[in-house]
Amino acid sequence: MNHLIAAEWLKQSRQRALLFWGFAAVPLFVTLVAFALETVTPGALHSQLGVGLHPIRSAMRAVGIAGNPMAQLFFAVGAAAIFGVEYRHSAWRHVVPRAGRTPLVAAKFGVFALLALGSLLLAAGGDLLASLLPALARGIPVADAPPATLWHLACAFLVSLLELLTLGGAVALMAVLTRSTLGAILPPFLLSFLAAGAQALYLPSGDQLARIPLPSFAADAVRTWIWAQPEEPGASAGAAAFATFVLIAWAAGTFAAAALVFNRQDLGAE
Amino acid sequence: MGAVEIAGISKRFGRGAAAVDALCGLSLSVPQGGVYGLVGPNGAGKSTLLRIVAGLVSADEGSVRLFGHPASSSLRRRLGVFIEAPTFYPFLTGAELLTVLGRTSGVTPEPARLLTRVGLEAAGNRRIAGYSLGMKQRLAIAAALVGEPDMLVLDEPTNGLDPEGISDMRRLVRDLADKEGLTILVSSHLLDEVERMCDRVAILSHGRLAAEGAVADLLGEDARLWLDATPPEAVLARLGERAAAVDGGVAVAIARDEAPALLASLAQDGVSIFEARWIRRDLETVFFSETRRVEP
Numbered sequence: 001m002n003h004l005i006a007a008e009w010l011k012q013s014r015q016r017a018l019l020f021w022g023f024a025a026v027p028l029f030v031t032l033v034a035f036a037l038e039t040v041t042p043g044a045l046h047s048q049l050g051v052g053l054h055p056i057r058s059a060m061r062a063v064g065i066a067g068n069p070m071a072q073l074f075f076a077v078g079a080a081a082i083f084g085v086e087y088r089h090s091a092w093r094h095v096v097p098r099a100g101r102t103p104l105v106a107a108k109f110g111v112f113a114l115l116a117l118g119s120l121l122l123a124a125g126g127d128l129l130a131s132l133l134p135a136l137a138r139g140i141p142v143a144d145a146p147p148a149t150l151w152h153l154a155c156a157f158l159v160s161l162l163e164l165l166t167l168g169g170a171v172a173l174m175a176v177l178t179r180s181t182l183g184a185i186l187p188p189f190l191l192s193f194l195a196a197g198a199q200a201l202y203l204p205s206g207d208q209l210a211r212i213p214l215p216s217f218a219a220d221a222v223r224t225w226i227w228a229q230p231e232e233p234g235a236s237a238g239a240a241a242f243a244t245f246v247l248i249a250w251a252a253g254t255f256a257a258a259a260l261v262f263n264r265q266d267l268g269a270e
Numbered sequence: 271m272g273a274v275e276i277a278g279i280s281k282r283f284g285r286g287a288a289a290v291d292a293l294c295g296l297s298l299s300v301p302q303g304g305v306y307g308l309v310g311p312n313g314a315g316k317s318t319l320l321r322i323v324a325g326l327v328s329a330d331e332g333s334v335r336l337f338g339h340p341a342s343s344s345l346r347r348r349l350g351v352f353i354e355a356p357t358f359y360p361f362l363t364g365a366e367l368l369t370v371l372g373r374t375s376g377v378t379p380e381p382a383r384l385l386t387r388v389g390l391e392a393a394g395n396r397r398i399a400g401y402s403l404g405m406k407q408r409l410a411i412a413a414a415l416v417g418e419p420d421m422l423v424l425d426e427p428t429n430g431l432d433p434e435g436i437s438d439m440r441r442l443v444r445d446l447a448d449k450e451g452l453t454i455l456v457s458s459h460l461l462d463e464v465e466r467m468c469d470r471v472a473i474l475s476h477g478r479l480a481a482e483g484a485v486a487d488l489l490g491e492d493a494r495l496w497l498d499a500t501p502p503e504a505v506l507a508r509l510g511e512r513a514a515a516v517d518g519g520v521a522v523a524i525a526r527d528e529a530p531a532l533l534a535s536l537a538q539d540g541v542s543i544f545e546a547r548w549i550r551r552d553l554e555t556v557f558f559s560e561t562r563r564v565e566p
Contacts, residue, residue, distance in 0.1 A: 003373045003374070003376045004373070004374060006373045007369075007370045007371075007372075007373035007374040010366065010369060010370050010373065011359060011362065011370050014359075014361045014362055014366065015361055085359065089357055089358065089359050089360065090355070090357035091357060091358060091359055092326065093321075093324070093326055093351065093353045093354075093357075094351070094358070094371060094413060095371070095374050096324070096325060096326055097324045097325050097326070097346040097347070097349055097351045098346075098347055098371065098374045098375045098417065099343075099347075099374050099375070099376075100343035100346075101343075104374075264328075266326070266327045266328060267321070267326040267327060268283065268318070268321060268326070268327050
């Protein structure tokens with residue numbers, strides 16, 4: 001499997017423009033916004049409000065960008081670049097006889113997961129640097145009240161990664177079904193946009209949200225639970241667990257469906 | 271044991287009234303070693319058959335065996351495949367493509383050796399987007415050779431090449447079969463090339479096998495003795511249905527060992543013979559006569 005991931009990695013590393021827009025643009029945006037906010041906000045405001053800089057909470061907010069529909073559009077572009085490249089260039093004919101079908105899709109999913117992981121790390125790291133350095137330079141106190149630990153950050157990070165994996169799985173499935181890069185991007189993006197709109201309009205509470213088995217609702221439910229810790233250790237723990245299960249089921253289900261359809265697909269003309 | 275054994279393969283594309291039968295119960299066996307040609311008119315099923323062998327398309331009925339075993343993903347790793355147009359990832363260089371394919375096959379990539387093998391060593395670090403069609407065809411052969419395959423499956427490898435390119439490709443294919451012992455299954459619509467390049471040929475028509483055999487046997491059948499003789503009427507009258515006027519002379523359907531006696535007898539009868547030579551059918555003649563016999 002490693003050799004397939006290495007092959008996929010080399011191939012994708014040469015699609016630089018698509019990879020930039022897919023996996024680097026969002027963290028870059030997050031970093032720039034953090035930097036702008038920190039340099040524009042007067043240091044005195046921090047003192048007046050009695051708030052210090054909370055680097056961990058700031059990083060948690062940064063990785064939460066994975067739940068933003070516009071950010072998901074960019075990630076979907078990156079995913080489509082990975083899962084749609086063989087259809088776009090009629091290139092399945094070169095690789096399918098060499099490795100079989102399921103391992104090839106699995107390698108693509110692996111590369112997408114690595115790039116999504118890297119993108120979230122960049123977002124968190126960029127946010128930390130962009131907010132911490134100017135704040136320290138201006139003498140703004142660094143504090144974490146209410147307390148947030150690396151465990152909270154790790155949980156927020158994992159939820160965002162899971163949400164991106166569901167997006168990757170959905171894009172993979174659509175790429176196989178439509179045999180098109182554009183066709184792979186639009187349905188998952190519209191779904192996440194509709195979900196965000198519905199959430200904004202109907203404003204369900206955390207528990208209600210968690211019961212809706214859609215990835216964006218599930219991710220938001222888990223995030224709500226993480227942000228409520230540790231003051232409310234029992235808050236919505238069951239709902240958060242169910243929501244986590246929903247995310248895992250979506251990621252695994254869409255990937256399995258993509259692999260299944262691809263295995264049965266005639267490549268008479270990619 | 272054949273390198274490829276195809277038994278009763280059928281494949282239909284589309285549904286209802288728009289359905290097209292690409293292959294109809296086709297069976298054939300490709301022996302190990304040598305170059306095996308597939309010829310047939312457009313829509314005869316050549317590319318579909320090669321895609322089924324390569325595992326890109328599944329058959330509705332029938333079976334494919336590779337190297338004596340039912341075709342599987344692991345057996346297909348012993349194939350080098352070049353199907354139809356040489357499409358690649360245009361953002362990669364030639365060397366990068368071969369590295370990607372080597373890693374995909376789980377072997378140590380050797381792009382420099384393969385690029386040299388097909389005469390592309392100077393272009394290895396250029397993006398494929400800038401390659402000419404001939405360069406892409408040669409790169410496709412190099413790609414098919416990645417992983418030291420036992421057999422090459424080549425679909426129209428001479429498409430779009432100039433005469434020199436066609437000649438180079440023919441030489442390369444023959445070398446791979448003769449010097450490196452590869453089995454090569456190749457389709458082409460250039461009958462003259464197939465005649466020169468292949469040891470055996472299958473002629474497909476409407477998804478069925480119209481004729482199959484060693485090229486020499488297919489062309490050697492019905493070989494005729496052509497005579498530039500005066501008066502030709504005397505030869506035609508004497509041999510009846512066995513003779514026909516062809517190209518200003520007379521073509522006689524006769525066994526090779528009967529020829530000396532016939533020539534002596536004609537000379538004795540006062541017929542002047544200025545030239546006598548054997549004429550064979552070419553593959554084009556065989557192709558047209560065999561494909562017309564298969565009903566759609």
